[in-house]
Amino acid sequence: ATVSVLYCPPSLRRGSRKMAHLMRAPGALAAFAGNVGKYRALGAAYRNHLQNNAPKTHEEQTTQVFSKYHQSSFADEKKRITVCEDLPLSRKEFSDYLTYKEDVDRMTQPLMWTAATGGLPLLGLPVWTNATHKLPSTFFSSEDEKIAAGKARDLEVHIKHAAICGYTQSRYLEYYISGEAKYNEAFDSISNGFMGPKDPVAIRKMGQSIMAAGTCSIPYCTSDVSSWLRGQEHYEACAFLGKPFMWINIEALSTRIIDHYKGLYQEDVLIKKEGLASLNDFELYQICNRRLVARWEEELSRAQLEARLQDWFTLTEVTTEDEHVPLRVILCYQAAHFRDVGYLDDHLESLDTDAFSSAQSWAADAFDRRVAFESGPLADQVRAHLLQLKETEAKLTEERTQYLASKGN
Numbered sequence: 001a002t003v004s005v006l007y008c009p010p011s012l013r014r015g016s017r018k019m020a021h022l023m024r025a026p027g028a029l030a031a032f033a034g035n036v037g038k039y040r041a042l043g044a045a046y047r048n049h050l051q052n053n054a055p056k057t058h059e060e061q062t063t064q065v066f067s068k069y070h071q072s073s074f075a076d077e078k079k080r081i082t083v084c085e086d087l088p089l090s091r092k093e094f095s096d097y098l099t100y101k102e103d104v105d106r107m108t109q110p111l112m113w114t115a116a117t118g119g120l121p122l123l124g125l126p127v128w129t130n131a132t133h134k135l136p137s138t139f140f141s142s143e144d145e146k147i148a149a150g151k152a153r154d155l156e157v158h159i160k161h162a163a164i165c166g167y168t169q170s171r172y173l174e175y176y177i178s179g180e181a182k183y184n185e186a187f188d189s190i191s192n193g194f195m196g197p198k199d200p201v202a203i204r205k206m207g208q209s210i211m212a213a214g215t216c217s218i219p220y221c222t223s224d225v226s227s228w229l230r231g232q233e234h235y236e237a238c239a240f241l242g243k244p245f246m247w248i249n250i251e252a253l254s255t256r257i258i259d260h261y262k263g264l265y266q267e268d269v270l271i272k273k274e275g276l277a278s279l280n281d282f283e284l285y286q287i288c289n290r291r292l293v294a295r296w297e298e299e300l301s302r303a304q305l306e307a308r309l310q311d312w313f314t315l316t317e318v319t320t321e322d323e324h325v326p327l328r329v330i331l332c333y334q335a336a337h338f339r340d341v342g343y344l345d346d347h348l349e350s351l352d353t354d355a356f357s358s359a360q361s362w363a364a365d366a367f368d369r370r371v372a373f374e375s376g377p378l379a380d381q382v383r384a385h386l387l388q389l390k391e392t393e394a395k396l397t398e399e400r401t402q403y404l405a406s407k408g409n
Contacts (some may be wrong), residue, residue: 021129022269025137031138032103039100042093046266049166053084055124055306078211080258083266091278098263103136108244110134133157143282150289150296157242158292158338165240166191166335168233169328176210184208190332200314203333207325209316237331241292259325264291265318272313276306292334 087094110128128134130250132149133156140146170191186202238245241260243252271279271287279287284305288294293308300308315333316325374382 009147021132021135021139022126025125025129028136028139032107032136034398035100035103035138039097042089042097043101045089046087046094046097049084049087050082053086074319077327079257081262081265081318081324083262083269083318085269085272087266089270091267091274094267094270095283095287099137102242102264102290103138105243106134112244112247129395146282146286147296150286152240153368154289154295154297154338158240158295161236161240162335162338165236166332166339168236169331169335172233173210173326173328173332180209190329190336192336194375198256198298198311198333198336200311203329204325207329208323210329211324211326239337240331257327261330265316268313268316271309276309288312293337 008067089097129139132152135149137146137149140149170187173187173191183202183206184197186206189196189198190203231250232249234257235245238253241257243253243256243260248256267287276284281302284302285296285300286296288300288305289296291309291312293312294300294305316330318324323361373379
């Protein structure tokens with residue numbers, strides 16, 4: 001497996017905390033509390049419509065109890081993920097509802113500690129408000145502020161946990177396609193740790209094949225790919241998705257993860273119904289970032305965003321249970337977008353700079369990176385650098401020869 005060395009230390013340790021967040025806290029928290037009634041009503045309308053229109057198997061599979069703590073699952077995810085074509089909500093309303101749910105996820109741990117200790121954590125409010133990636137959207141008003149917060153969240157949440165989440169999920173997926181050479185390219189495109197061409201049609205076929213396999217290459221394992229998910233994988237998935245997971249039991253985390261993707265797939269239906277033209281550039285970027293197929297720092301054009309969103313639609317379209325793509329595959333696909341070298345400095349000297357020394361020695365991709373530099377846009381720099389090295393080596397050899405000659409050797 002390729003180990004990502006691209007995560008940089010948190011910026012909040014570099015003195016970049018902003019007192020502005022602390023000053024906004026009363027108004028922002030009041031705005032968050034004021035939104036609760038509105039979005040709970042939207043959530044109730046969504047759930048009631050889903051309850052009345054979803055297949056019977058959907059509600060029958062809403063929970064599943066396991067005797068072993070470490071071997072819980074996504075509880076037959078293909079029967080629990082369903083969408084409504086006639087949901088009586090607009091795309092804007094539903095997108096705002098998903099944003100509210102993300103805010104709730106960020107507020108869960110602070111509220112949990114505050115309630116459990118009688119308000120004592122409020123003394124730590126200055127520290128919490130300076131961790132930009134942990135704040136709800138009500139702290140940010142302008143698009144520029146939201147983009148800055150999104151960049152911090154990408155770095156501190158998604159990039160930080162993409163490597164371990166992608167590696168763990170792909171490690172188990174590999175057991176299910178052992179010997180299936182026709183899926184190698186699709187599998188490698190979402191598991192090798194770095195950005196590259198991804199064919200959503202091929203990845204979807206691979207996922208459907210894995211879902212239908214029923215068994216894997218591990219002896220005595222006959223579980224399907226969505227029913228064999230250990231506790232640690234729940235933690236890693238929730239950490240990558242930006243969801244709280246500490247002190248929450250595994251069955252609850254399983255439901256949270258499924259609800260997360262069910263919400264995304266429902267939003268996809270509404271976007272298709274209203275068309276991409278109904279989205280402004282900022283909304284389109286927000287939607288792509290919510291699906292973890294675009295980082296804010298990439299500064300993609302609208303055409304690039306639309307292409308990535310269309311690929312997402314192709315990969316995740318909900319049709320029938322038989323064509324379900326496992327969430328393991330989706331997680332690998334998303335993690336691959338956050339393990340890219342694209343945000344490194346485009347200078348050859350940066351290869352000699354160890355941004356995270358404890359991980360540099362794990363970089364199994366060092367040779368591939370070197371080849372990319374030698375054959376890519378920096379080829380001229382590489383040739384000049386190698387020429388300089390040769391000249392230096394020749395000069396040192398000449399000096400050593402002269403030194404040995406002076407000693408009479």
